[in-house]
Amino acid sequence: MLKSLFRSLRRHRWLRLLSAGFIASSIGTGLTFVIVFGELLRLNAPSSALAIAYALATVPGLAGSFLGEKLLVYRSPFFILILGELIGFCGLAIPIVGIAHNSVILLQFAELLAAFSIGMTLPAMELVFKRGLSEDELSTAASVETVIFASNTLFGIGLGSFLYGHFKAINILMLDGASYCVSIFLIVLAYFSFKGCVDYAVPEASKKVKWMTLTIEQRFALLTLPSLALVGVPAMALLPSLASGSSNGRSAAATLPLLFARSLGQLLGPFLLSPDRFGTYSKDGRVIFILLAAFLACYLSLPLVDYLWLSLFLVFVAHLFSNLVLALGWYAILSNFTEEFIASAIARSYRWNVVTASSVSLGAGVIADHYGASYALAILSGGGLLLAAFVMLRLRKLSPAVNEFSSS
Template sequence: MNTLLYALFRALRSHRWLRLLACAFLFTSVGNGLTQVMVFGLLLDWQAPASLLTLAYLFAMLPGFVGSLVGERLCMRFSPIRLLVLTEWLGLLALLFPLMGIQYHSMVALLAVQSTEAFLAGMSWPALTLLFRRGLSEAELPAATCLETMIFASQVLLGTGLGMVLFHQLPALTLLGFDALTFVGSLLMLLLAGSALPSLAPGQAAETERPVAVHWQALAPQQKRSLLLLPALAAVGSPAMALLPALAQQIEPEDAAGLALPLLFARSLGQLCGPLLLKRESLPRYAGQNRLLLTCLGLFLFAYGTIPLLSGMQALGVVFIAHLASNIVFAVGTFSLLSSFQADQVSSASGRAWRWQTASASIFTCLTALIADVWGPLQALYGVSACALLIVVGTLRRYGR
């Protein structure tokens, strides 16, 4: 019973604020997943071109670069819980974009809500990691890794599961109303979590520590490696993930939405299950094993490369396996980031890692979109992802332990 999931259960039993925080992000995850289903479902129903579908993934990510800068600066002036409450309020207001998109049949408005959510996700990431680093002991950090992974996966897993059932059964405006209710529930849970924060875990003097900026030149090799793991994953994974709706169009041209939404669900199920295979005491060792990390990334690319050759049901299984592997890397990278930096450094370090991750994914997604428009999605997947993997091999060897 030394898995990450067991570590999370133990931490949840010990900390009321963590239980409330988990509930808050559960609400948000359901709402964001519903919005994502609605956005991609409407784009596919409106016959959006493959290049726009690929760029939709970019627009759902690139603003996070600016958001992490804002979040890092705000963490130096405000408590992390206040910053998380602010992002939820702004997320609720951002639902005006899909409302306009539905009313005026505007693809631009649908992409705008994706961009806003990306900005707010980048803004909240430094606050969330700072809260974990201050509120949990060193031994409980694997629990934070598991919770962050489950938040990341459930955003689509729970919301997509509901969205797949409800998308063609209910009007889009009704789905949007459900999303608004999830934001209200999340705000309530965060406010309750804020009232529980005085009972935070040991070393509460850390709560008064002012976050400081980290500088690359002053970092140890292990810290540099920790900052690079998530950007490396983004470089390899973003071309495949950006092309997923376009690959669905290629497999089922008559019913792309009917396949794309189950593929998104299979993706998130793999994201959720992958980290749960890990044992908490193995995380420090895995963070330094290039062979394991590269094997997972290679399996991810191989699985995605076979999708166009398979039927719809087979493609679901392959996507699940691909993200089972990739999110092992995500869990290792997240733990490495949390454990390699002190509490006063972690918001700056996580903000920097988020920006590099966003820049890495954006660059490779842009290349993928350009190549997909000229040579097709399959050629773009093979070419861009293979180059990204070679770059990651060199980077991990350079900063290996």
């Protein structure tokens, strides 16, 4: 997979520029995440304020995805990508003012516009990949997206955790602003280098993806990422609590190494799979189930181990499995929907994913407070795995009827 990625990056200058641009802004967003929650803790904000801040760092993407999908009917995808980064850049004014005035309320809303811009740009990014890459290179797009996703934690939050406390919070936010400027510059260069297709709007995109007209493969593609959220989000939300149960009170010292192990697994996961396997595995419910079950097994083992190095290994391996599912999910959407419907498809899957992640993370916190992190993980992630398995099995049974209906 790594060889395929480098080959595509060498072949497409626009892909190199676009990837570098979004990696830069993803790192900057990670920096801001650390600053916002660090400042909230410094101001002794209540747990409810932290929960609201976390929700506002993701949920606004729902509204953004609706706008991004709609704008593609009238504007080119590169216009939307640049507009999204500009909105994220302007959104930095909220945490800057919040820090200057020690305002918990403003800090709660600090990442609202950044989350909105992520949701808005995602359909446009998928459309660019669909237009600019051949069918054989779609697995490369899935890998690029997972690298961008992992960069937020591996480099952004990691660097932010190192810098916070050594430099003024405002100065670190300026680094995020600089990352947005770099990103916008690189996206503009990518636009002028884009040779895959003429950059134009998609009037046909106003035809929404309709569930009853989808083939079984298209339905499965839309449900893969929400299935990952069902199983994975409770585990990630409970990671510090699970680690504290296995490290004899060393949870604070273990937090950064565990985040690093998680991000390293997320980064390397997609590269374990050969590109010619993506097409087969992305349609195979058994493979997805095995990967999700292996992920859950690693997390369920965390409270049972007493050594930090073993906890790090389990978290690393778990996220190798989880991001294989993530890459297969992205690939499935890119490969199963035509250019006219790719924006609507990815926007719908993203919205389901955000709603699922927000719901189960809240549920994980409530159950963990009453019954402990291990029980919360078993109930929510275990229940999510069983629900995902049921849906996959149900789709397999419906396969002949669904495909006959969708082709009529």
